[in-house]
Amino acid sequence: MEMDKEYERKCYELAYLIFPDVDETVDDLEVKYPERNELKVGAIVTRIAPSPTGFMHTGSLYQAMVHKKLATQTDGVYFLRVEDTDQKREVAGSIKMYTDELKYFDLLATEGVLGEDKQVGSYGPYIQSQRKDIYRVCAKHLIEKGLAYPCFCTPEMIDKTRQMQEANKIVPGYYGVYAKCRNISIDESIERVKNGEKFIIRFRSNGSHLRKISFVDGARGKIEMAENDQDVVIIKSDGLPTYHFAHVCDDHFMRTTHVVRGEEWLPSTPIHLDLFNAMGFTPPVYVHTPLIMIKDGNSKRKLSKRKDKESAVSFFIKAGYPAEGVCEYLMTILNSDYEMWKSKNKEKNYMDFEFKLNKMSSAGSLLDMPKLNDLCKEEVAKMSGKEVLDKVLVWSKQYSQDFYDILNKDLEYSQKVFGLERDNATKIRKDIYKWEDVEETFKYFFDEIYNKELEEKGYIIDSILEEKPTITKEVIKKSLEEYIKAYNENDNKDEWFARMKEVAQSLGFCTNMKEYKANPENYIGSIADFSSIVRMAITNRKNTPDIYSIMQLLGKDKVINRLNTTLSKV
RNA sequence: GGCCCCUUGGUCAAGAGGUUAAGACGCGACCCUCUCAAGGUCGAAUCAUGGGUUCGAUUCCCGUAGGGGUCACCA
Numbered sequence: 001m002e003m004d005k006e007y008e009r010k011c012y013e014l015a016y017l018i019f020p021d022v023d024e025t026v027d028d029l030e031v032k033y034p035e036r037n038e039l040k041v042g043a044i045v046t047r048i049a050p051s052p053t054g055f056m057h058t059g060s061l062y063q064a065m066v067h068k069k070l071a072t073q074t075d076g077v078y079f080l081r082v083e084d085t086d087q088k089r090e091v092a093g094s095i096k097m098y099t100d101e102l103k104y105f106d107l108l109a110t111e112g113v114l115g116e117d118k119q120v121g122s123y124g125p126y127i128q129s130q131r132k133d134i135y136r137v138c139a140k141h142l143i144e145k146g147l148a149y150p151c152f153c154t155p156e157m158i159d160k161t162r163q164m165q166e167a168n169k170i171v172p173g174y175y176g177v178y179a180k181c182r183n184i185s186i187d188e189s190i191e192r193v194k195n196g197e198k199f200i201i202r203f204r205s206n207g208s209h210l211r212k213i214s215f216v217d218g219a220r221g222k223i224e225m226a227e228n229d230q231d232v233v234i235i236k237s238d239g240l241p242t243y244h245f246a247h248v249c250d251d252h253f254m255r256t257t258h259v260v261r262g263e264e265w266l267p268s269t270p271i272h273l274d275l276f277n278a279m280g281f282t283p284p285v286y287v288h289t290p291l292i293m294i295k296d297g298n299s300k301r302k303l304s305k306r307k308d309k310e311s312a313v314s315f316f317i318k319a320g321y322p323a324e325g326v327c328e329y330l331m332t333i334l335n336s337d338y339e340m341w342k343s344k345n346k347e348k349n350y351m352d353f354e355f356k357l358n359k360m361s362s363a364g365s366l367l368d369m370p371k372l373n374d375l376c377k378e379e380v381a382k383m384s385g386k387e388v389l390d391k392v393l394v395w396s397k398q399y400s401q402d403f404y405d406i407l408n409k410d411l412e413y414s415q416k417v418f419g420l421e422r423d424n425a426t427k428i429r430k431d432i433y434k435w436e437d438v439e440e441t442f443k444y445f446f447d448e449i450y451n452k453e454l455e456e457k458g459y460i461i462d463s464i465l466e467e468k469p470t471i472t473k474e475v476i477k478k479s480l481e482e483y484i485k486a487y488n489e490n491d492n493k494d495e496w497f498a499r500m501k502e503v504a505q506s507l508g509f510c511t512n513m514k515e516y517k518a519n520p521e522n523y524i525g526s527i528a529d530f531s532s533i534v535r536m537a538i539t540n541r542k543n544t545p546d547i548y549s550i551m552q553l554l555g556k557d558k559v560i561n562r563l564n565t566t567l568s569k570v
Numbered sequence: 571g572g573c574c575c576c577u578u579g580g581u582c583a584a585g586a587g588g589u590u591a592a593g594a595c596g597c598g599a600c601c602c603u604c605u606c607a608a609g610g611u612c613g614a615a616u617c618a619u620g621g622g623u624u625c626g627a628u629u630c631c632c633g634u635a636g637g638g639g640u641c642a643c644c645a
Binding site: 049337375531 | 571572573574575576577581582583584592593594595596603604605606607608609636637638639640641642643644645
């Protein structure tokens with residue numbers, strides 16, 4: 001008993017020696033960062049915790065959706081904390097980039113770091129490098145309790161131990177008898193600290209990997225794992241905490257109730273539980289989300305930052321995928337019954353859906369770009385010409401200045417272009433799913449870029465010669481000549497088509513598709529072929545929306561001009 | 571390799587001890603049609619494997635295989 005008292009006293013001495021300037025205690029912090037009693041029972045407090053590495057992973061986006069849904073559904077809190085304890089990996093400007101990207105998807109947090117120089121909330125600071133004092137208080141506390149100790153081992157020594165362990169098929173790591181500094185006397189520790197030896201701080205685990213612990217994962221249910229027995233590093237040589245320790249201190253004092261993180265964290269959960277227990281804190285509910293995978297040859301693997309462009313959220317923004325479509329897609333892989341709900345609630349979006357943790361799938365799913373594209377198409381199809389224009393303007397201002405300028409020359413016209421087969425249409429055209437494709441798709445509406453295309457790629461009208469041997473250059477010329485004569489810009493759609501047919505018929509085209517299909521040999525081509533000639537002459541494309549509408553939009557002068565120009569090139 | 575997670579069509583997946591095993595994307599065919607897109611109709615395609623339990627298992631249990639994750643003074 002006397003010895004214990006003595007040991008205890010020495011622990012305090014050691015703690016004081018290491019943190020002489022720390023005079024706050026864990027209890028002080030409990031008062032400073034009280035429980036969030038203003039929240040109603042069952043309110044969920046979640047957080048997104050990015051590292052400022054200049055890269056936002058698609059998986060983070062997917063988790064951000066879970067955070068936001070859980071918090072808003074329960075009138076809880078969703079905050080953002082920056083985990084910048086690895087200063088080597090830090091990239092300037094990351095915070096702005098990250099918050100901007102979240103904003104694009106309407107997933108910005110409501111507390112914590114909300115912008116480059118913007119922190120909101122009373123549980124801050126929300127940037128780990130600014131919370132050093134808190135970790136020091138907590139680390140000191142553990143040393144006082146004999147649950148942490150200074151470790152003087154060099155990386156080389158640890159490496160050697162590891163090699164020996166691996167060679168002998170022993171569980172590698174710093175624990176038990178292999179934890180050299182755990183086993184030196186406290187007097188020696190004190191002595192060596194006094195002598196100014198360099199050290200880091202390790203947790204003193206009392207666990208054993210022979211014992212099992214279990215916890216209930218919010219999505220997966222009961223999970224059983226070996227207890228932690230590793231004396232993990234809690235404070236690094238730069239004085240900052242490791243992830244494990246920062247997570248425990250922060251999520252306790254920020255009063256996080258649910259930690260939603262990727263499946264890759266599952267194996268280290270026992271460490272966190274061990275640490276929570278040592279600190280005397282109640283651990284949060286862990287929710288481990290499945291990983292987003294990508295097909296690689298015949299197998300699949302998690303999205304790789306280096307190999308897969310889709311692993312970066314910025315990829316979707318740069319390509320101009322509509323945020324709603326991307327979120328819709330992620331929701332379909334997040335909650336298995338979402339698609340069912342959506343099919344019954346077509347006009348609602350995922351924020352109206354009741355998200356259930358237990359409906360979250362637990363197997364990693366392959367990123368299905370065709371499906372994502374399809375959902376984006378649906379979202380674009382819901383927009384008016386005006387909305388599309390607005391989105392394209394925002395996108396092009398950032399990524400395609402020339403196109404932005406062109407659109408701005410005549411906003412009314414631009415809006416009509418995007419409103420084609422969209423505004424007041426019975427069947428909405430579904431062909432765009434990302435903004436970067438818009439310029440190519442609608443090029444022929446804008447002379448500046450259309451003419452450039454003609455210069456670069458030339459006229460494609462001759463291609464019909466190979467496809468339809470019965471159609472000769474003479475036929476094309478004649479078709480255009482006659483149509484130029486017949487064209488009347490005041491025609492309504494029916495009159496326009498009647499006129500097309502009239503001209504076509506006079507040249508030997510069949511104006512009835514059924515009849516043509518039955519007896520193609522009787523004609524030089526069909527009305528479809530004739531339309532193709534007109535279409536190509538006006539747009540230099542084989543496929544476009546309805547030509548009548550296009551001609552209406554372009555106006556008489558451009559139409560005649562293009563017909564003539566093409567005619568001269570045949 | 572140790573530990574952990576996962577396994578229904580090509581992909582995302584619903585599902586219950588007995589079902590004709592939903593739906594969506596993709597794919598194919600046809601219809602519509604001035605081309606394309608869309609839309610409509612139809613179609614091909616799934617319970618990894620062995621052993622139990624059971625009258626009956628894709629569903630429950632155990633093993634096997636396969637896939638994935640993780641084993642830092644990175645998060």
